[in-house]
Amino acid sequence: MYVLQLMFPLGALGWLISIIQQARVSAERLQALQSLPPALEFPQVSLARPTHNGWKWEGLGFAHEGENWLFRGINGEIAPGAKVALSMPMGTGKTTFARLLARQIDPQEGHITFGGVPLTGLSRANLRESIAYVPQQPVLLSGSIVENLRLVRPEATFRELWQALEWAGLAEEVNALPQGIRTDIGIWGQQVSGGQRQRLALAMAFLRRPKALILDETFAPLDSEKVREILFQMQKHFSGATWLLITHRQEVRPFVEEWVTDFHALSPRAREIGAR
Structure with missing residues (x-):
């Protein structure tokens, strides 16, 4: 009692x-x-449309407020359609670099172009259709899986939604849930695991069919088999896209053309020396 x-x-x-x-x-x-920092300003209409899907940067420098330069004076490029992995120690600015290329933030020095157009000259819509960025800590809507997916493409069919989940290695797990794709993931996605949050964010990126993909430690919480499964799907469906994968996972090596351990290695001069 x-x-x-x-x-x-x-x-x-x-x-x-x-x-x-x-x-x-x-x-x-x-x-x-x-x-x-204050929200970035975007032009209503792009100065021009990108003519390809490669990046180029000159004199790039960034420092967090009140801190020393994280990096400064770096020049380099990622060729259209290139598959590049960036593997550097913690605290060296990998995430900042990724955010700069996705124009989540702007540099204090230098400039970046994508497809021959300054990033600052691209409208928000053009930027979103060109570059998909999956951060280490994805920001998800407090709602269902389908609501999060439709956030990036409201007009997407259910077939397209399931296709994106399959490419991200998540379809089977979602299908096994009692409410399936309509399952509520809770506040900031707290009702699903870290690996599932990453893969849902990846599915959202895939759904946009971008010209370039930036994945920041997306594979970190996943097992080797799942990493390879996703990379095979990327190789199959995004072979023409430019990839920048920030990762330490060795399973990535067979899927990329360059494994870079220093920003300066992305300069044309460094590539020329390395090719000798």
Whole structure:
């Protein structure tokens, strides 16, 4: 009898703890968003449309506010359709570099072009259809899997949604869920695992059919078999896209043309020396 009397309060306590944890996560995310720099400005219409899907940068320099230069004066390029892996130690600016190429942020020095057009000259729509960036910590909508997918392509058919999930190695797991593609993933995707969050973000990127893909440690939480499965799909369906994969996973090596351990190795001069 006493046990039964305790069951409801204990259940309510568990529910309350869960709500508090979700609120704490939301507060941390909100604080992170508030600390971001002012939103970037985009032209309403692009200066020109990219003529190819390669990047080039000159005199690139970036420093976080109040800190020393993370890197400075770097020149380089990633050729159209190239498959490049960037593998460098923590704290060397890999993520910052990826965000610069995706124009999540702007450099303090230098400039970047994509397809021969300055990134700052591309409209938001042109940028989104050209470059898909999957960050280490994907930002997902508090809602269902299908709502998150439709966020990037509202007009996508269910066939296209499932296709993107399959390419990201997630279709089988989603299909096994009681509510399938309509499963609610919770606040910031907290109801699914880290690997599933990464793959859902990857499916969202695939759904856009971009001309270039930037994946920042997307494969880190996945097992070797799943990494290879996704890379085979990328090789099959995005062979013409330019890839920049920030990763330490050795399974990636057979799928890329260059394994780079230094920003300067992406310069034409370094490539020329390496080819001798």
